[in-house]
Amino acid sequence: MGRCGDLLAALGYVSDQQRGTLRHGRKPSTQWRWQGEVDDPLLIARHDDRPVHSAALRSTVAASVAIDCVLRPWCARVHRHRPAASFAGQPFELQSPDNRRYSCVLRSRMVRSLCSREPRRHLMRKTIILHIGASKAGSSSIQSFIRRNRPLLNSLGYVVPDISLGTGENVSGEHVFALEALAKARDAAGFRARMDAVFAQSGDAARAVLLSAENLSNLGNSAIIEGLSAQYDLRIVMYLRRQDELLTSAWQQWASKIETDFYAWLIMALKQFGHWNKVLAEWEQRAGADAIVARVFDRNSFVDGDLLHDFIDALGLAEHIDAFDYKQGESNPSVTDAITMMVSGNRKIFSDVHDNRFYGALNELTGNNLVDGKKVSLLSRKQRDKVIEYYRPVNEAVCRKYFKGRPRLFPVVDHEKYRYLSSDQLVDEKFRAIMTIIAALVQERAG
Template identity: 25%
Template structure:
């Protein structure tokens, strides 16, 4: 008897595999494979999407309740047949709590199955998921989001705890699937063949949003329309997914990448060496070729994503509202637009990273601050970032050795992790003699990673800057502080 542990990773067809296993529960059991606690595919959301049958184990591993997990696994094994566990969250258990994971499973005969995806496509799809379900408001992937999906690092880490023969790594590419089919590929991993007796799930199980609906969803996050209301979020996301599918987008392996060709190639090159290592170590490929799909390139058919227009936003609104309001769609929309919500957000102009990079760098924080408030317990540089411990509600410090060579116009870029929802303030001295509220810019921060870009314009040069990272106690991580002008 074996335990087959399908650990995702995320955005590699896990929902489709889980739907397949659920639909074929009885067939698999007849063949000696138990898929315990199959998820409910009839969840009212319109697609056969689920979290698998083992997502709850993540919280138990997180709380270090390994004894509880051992008892659960023991109960599954009492059926005396092979057991299949499937959840993308198990990848994160392997990434964060490998010693706990293998403390549970090393006493069993197991195989870990992990699908991996080329990073330019993986990160694009992850961003889509972050916007849909994690209230992401920014138009880029924060560093911690990329690190959480670094499968190269996680796979190498696993080898400290497990024999390589127990790890099955499968590239998520249609051309590399066994028989060109992900269901046949997964069955092959557990020693079965796909045949006509098996029931296949819907062709589209967990559609990604296209560029228009994704930007629409991001705007809803900015407006906090369904913040802390999961039911509303699922309903809206379901309608946006249906809108995407009805417009012939959102299908598996359909090119809907958020990155430019240049950005995609940079991502591919960044991970090239690690991917070669994975191919050689886990797949015994001497040529080090992990992925076979052609590299992205500019051609006449390639289209860069256009910004969401007001007309397209209205069209999406009409689609969302049509079932509830039907005959009153137009009047309802007029009422919404009259409030200025969509127009205000869509017409809002702000500096983007591409604008920021057009200006020369005049300052980067690379020295320890000396002038700081009593509410700062510690500031310490840790590699590429600064760790700031705030012991009170008024932490601040003056930026050390600030370059005064500017004409009064500076553009500041800040990347910061906040311990909770708070407000960041940046005070500056120009014509004024000291830091004052009239010479200050402020931005709301969400809990977690924030990237801010803003402009300061004065008639005289900016002589000094003071950063107030937030107004709450806790640990702030300053990933980046750069000034251009």
Template identity: 30%
Template sequence: MTKPTLYLHIGAGKSGSSSIQAALARCAVPLREQGFLVPGDKLEPDATVSGHQLWFFQGLPKDEPESQKKVLRRLLRCKNAMAEQECHSLVVSAENLINRRKFPDLFLDVDKHFRVVVIAYLRRQDQYIQAHWQQWGFKSHPDFDDWIANGLGDIANWDVALADWEAAAFKKQIIVRTFERPKLHGNDVVLDFFNILGLDGKTFDLGNTEQNRGFSELTLRIAERNRDLFDGPHDNRFFAFLGEHLGSVVYEKEGGSIHLGKEDRQRLLDRFRAGNERLRKTYFPDQETLFDESNLPDRLELSEAEWSQREHDLIWRLLFAMHRRK
């Protein structure tokens, strides 16, 4: 008897994960009609579907054997539901699965019941580190340069992250994509992901495929000086407030980064060079490099007077937007 397929999207974060998950949630019903079950937030069938199971995996007990049993129990419930609903594939997405070592061990017995296909999207390290700092890093680290020098750890070390999954006997069933539009099917991460599933994403109502956009460096400067506004690394209420009232202004890119210049980016990429080369040979043997490094942006440098003027303009726009919404 043919085993059902488990498509396991492991991330990485800031590499289109939110867009993929929003599409999975939006299309859960039509996907089920085509044989793909998207489970609920807690890895259970017929539950509220948000398109991801991130917090389920994040909250698993530290006791690895117990966590392994819990994951398997939930997946077997899904398998039973799949049989009842005539589904052939299960689609699980949690971008934190690529972050912590030992996560692959949770799935060691799963391949007895499923054909496991691991899917990973990787972002060029300087871009990922910049986005990681914007999203989480600055809320718990007071200085970007010190974080890079002493607090980065294995963040963005895709070679180490994927080596754990390869060691867990999934090597022949790992699909790796680089998060670069020209290399994605249809130049879109959601269309690319659906293509991996064997589906034409254009036949689905995907809605807005741009989710969880990074915000502007102007917004970051303001946030960095007001860290007390944030209760923790996952508190994004301040950004949601700005986005609600100012819309796209909050996300407009000025070009470059206030923290990283071209030489800084090159040093970061050199730091990951050996690991990236192994991944290139393993997953992209026809490419010269793992990532396109031909157009590294310069540091975004404005005078304090220019930054102050931009901040004042942003405040006036915010005040007027709030007035109009009364």
């Protein structure tokens, strides 16, 4: 039984039967200690003496529910006996049946609206939710999920713009290229104007705009939200992937299409990518600490062991988790790196880093028979351990700041997941891949 449930039940606004539904994710929220203030009109809680924005707690109890069911009736009752000004800014205390105490403060500018018996929804600030990746951390699956569930998200007040950041029907779930153009121009004013237009065209029911672009996790791209927090509440959702897997996946999907030498590229990439402490610090500086929702890209860390369930929880919609459509195929299936080694940097095959036609044709031709089950590793076991050690200070710093109580940011590497091949074994793997392609061509011709 969650403390929020105790609090509301103690005031007589939630029945015992309803009380059990007030949860954080799918676990009772007994770790939350409420102590905060009302602000436009959002609750701010504290957890382990750190402020936690109410947007991060909607799965425990919606801010609007707390306002309407607790503070508004309480203020109305008090207002019968005292003028509003007399309790503005003064702390009040609520006590649950098990004698837990909860303290809140009302700001004077919110008192009159809270004393009204009628909800004043128009006072709630709109929210912009940015899923910023990171790259190679499930972004394609999340974006496909957003596209399929756009009608449900809209019904819940979460507007998903089209690929041009408008309100049209060309919705893919991602906004990579539109936001990349704004980020390159450092056009914060242009981005704000687009968001203003989306809210204006979406009506009063729209309470949030949901955007997804994994390239926003590249350093410097947070410039597009400069000054935005003065007008909107922000929520920055970011999934962090262990860097050895990030780098090898990024090589295959992007860099190998224009670069020829994996190890030369890796030297540069180690300096440029995976420094999650710098990325989070940059976004926190512009959006505020309460806006950051950092998650670890690991099945054992996901809500219900599922990335998409975890994403819904990160959005603050866990109470609707069973209403969404989760059916989808595999996103970005990766062919064996034996193929990648043979075609890397071949400009006759790839026009740019986003050209996936060759790999798509191979998968269609071979029926995904070139997709690795146990992935061929571009790194040796020793090299993988060295990469993990290189990023250890970064990961320890992120864990201390954003994942208090977690022993380590990422699980210990399981080397059994990877196929570490000798030079001779790698040659054999390349021949196997070539013969798989030839066999598929023969079968297609014969058929």
